[in-house]
Amino acid sequence: MAMRVGVIILPAQRWEESAATWRLVDEMGFAHAWTYDHVTWRDLRDKPWFAAVPTLAAAAAVTSRLRLGTLVCTPNFRHPVVLAKEAMTLDDISGGRFVLGLGAGVAGADAEVLQRGACPPAERAARFAEFAELVDRLLRGRTTDHQGRHYHASGIVMEPGCRRAPRLPLAIAATGPRGIRLAARLADVWVTNGRARPGQPPAVTPGDAERQVAQLLAACADVGRDPGTLARMVVVANRDSSPLASAGAFAEALHRYAEAGMTDLVVPFPRPEPPFAGSLAVLERVAEDILPRLPGAAT
Secondary structure (H helix, E strand, O other), rough: OOEEEEEEEEEEEHHHHHHHHHHHHHHHHEEEEEEEEOOOOOOHHHOOOOOOOHHHHHHHHHOOEEEEEEEEOOOOOOOOOHHHHHHHHHHOOOOOOOEEEEOOOOOOOOHOOOOOOOOOHHHHHHHHHHHHHHHHHHHHHOEEEEEEOOOEEEEEEEOOOOOOOOOEEEEHHHHOOHHHHHHHHHHHHEEEEEEOOOOOOEEEEEEHHHHHHHHHHHHHHHHHOHHHHHHEEEEEOOOOOOOOOHHHHHHHHHHHHHHHOOOEEEEEOOOOOOOOOOHHHHHHHHHHHHHHHOOOOOO
């Protein structure tokens, strides 16, 4: 079973505490670790919450092999030019271990912070397509000009560029047809967290993943993309059926998502309190008993 496993580490602690978590995940042998990119987050709106980019820069300094990424940067409060510069810098600081996760964004605090007004779904999808396409161009090129509907860039110079050619990896989160097609065109990693639920956090099942993988394969065929060149990552952050309920539950989830066509499984790092309350002992069992049996788990 050639699956890679990663964790989400919330940027919700002061760095003197959080640094130990990033080091631990690196030492445990997980393939990658991610943090959420929000101005504020619904579950911890009135509690400590730190910025993703400096957190990942600090994480790069205390880890040596983990791939590090954002889940996910969105147009809600990000501009492609500034984000591309930050991504290029993180790529350099991390020694080529950074993965830039992008998403369309949803309604909520992040969408309201710059007071741009409501963005209907169709408009949000069009904005995201331009956002992702411009980020892709900026990271591939040395000088970029762009005059679009949502973004403008004049003579942007990206030196020295990314450590990897043609650019650092992009992970695009998408669950709908337009987003999945965009991922098929631009992404190195396609990301799903299942399905949106009105008034509730997203949730995913292996059945959801399997149906979305089928859509992704069809989109790859439509755009002439070899699907074997696109990693498929499922983020299982379900509140009511966590894969970290036990080591056995994790092994079962890993098996079922692999059968659904996923290449990577990501779960939240267990916290002592909600959200994502859980036992660190289970994660340690996963690291000791399951990760060593997975080809590519530490690459």
